[in-house]
Amino acid sequence: MxxxxxxxxxxxxxxxxxxxxxxxxxxxxxxxxxxxxxxxxxxxxxxxxxxxxxxxxxxxxxxxxxxxxxxxxxxxxxxxxxxxxxxxxxxxxxxxxxxxxxxxxxxxxxxxxxxxxxxxGFQGVVKRHGFSGVGGRSHGQHNRERAPGSVGASSFPSRVFKGMRMAGRTGGQRxxxxxxxxxxxxxxxxxxxxxxxxxxxxxxxxxxxx
Incomplete structure (x- = not known):
């Protein structure tokens, strides 16, 4: 067998x-x-x-x-x-x-x-991909500890590339x-x-x- x-x-x-x-x-x-x-x-x-x-x-x-x-x-x-x-x-x-x-x-x-x-369930980038967050609370930042940061460029290519690691459903996979x-x-x-x-x-x- x-x-x-x-x-x-x-x-x-x-x-x-x-x-x-x-x-x-x-x-x-x-x-x-x-x-x-x-x-x-x-x-x-x-x-x-x-x-x-x-x-x-x-x-x-x-x-x-x-x-x-x-x-x-x-x-x-x-x-x-x-x-x-x-x-x-x-x-x-x-x-x-x-x-x-x-x-x-x-x-x-x-x-x-x-x-x-x-x-x-639906999780952020810190739990889902192990991101460390953008930074601390210095210089006026107060809600960026677990943020993903930048996800794309400006006028070119004017879109977010496929496969970008972002928040989403986690687990439940083979x-x-x-x-x-x-x-x-x-x-x-x-x-x-x-x-x-x-x-x-x-x-x-x-x-x-x-």
Missing amino acids: IGIIGKKIGMTSLYDSEGRKQACTVIQGGACVVTQLKTMSVDGYSAIQLSYDDKKEKNTTKPLRGHFSKAATTPKRKLVEFRCEEEGFLQEVVLGQVIRVENVFSEGEFIDVIGTSKGK VKIANLKVMKVLPEKDLVVLRGSIPGANNSYVILEK
């Missing part, structure tokens, strides 16, 4: 082999069901679709009910496709198969995690963190502990990739 879907539980700390205390993130993973197999001949590319986290059938549309019934599983909340370029990879899995944490990851390896960062070490795998609880922090709030969905 090349990945799995999980849910961020929270953070804790573990001691590594050298006795150093490491901040870690706990992820509830596993019990992902294979709900679709995409092949080169039919779909134009090879991929495996995994689903995670049970959902009430009454809150599921009829097309999705039929989709999940083909895999002989209950409706799920999160569906994710994992591309697989290896030849013969799809022959190793079957529709309706349950993938767990211990089937994918092992302690000591490095993986990538994709999540949605926390939304922070973020990928690479090379996080797997500190511990707890198969009896379907938990995986990663060194470092990952984007998103607690109980948010994350994607773990090799």
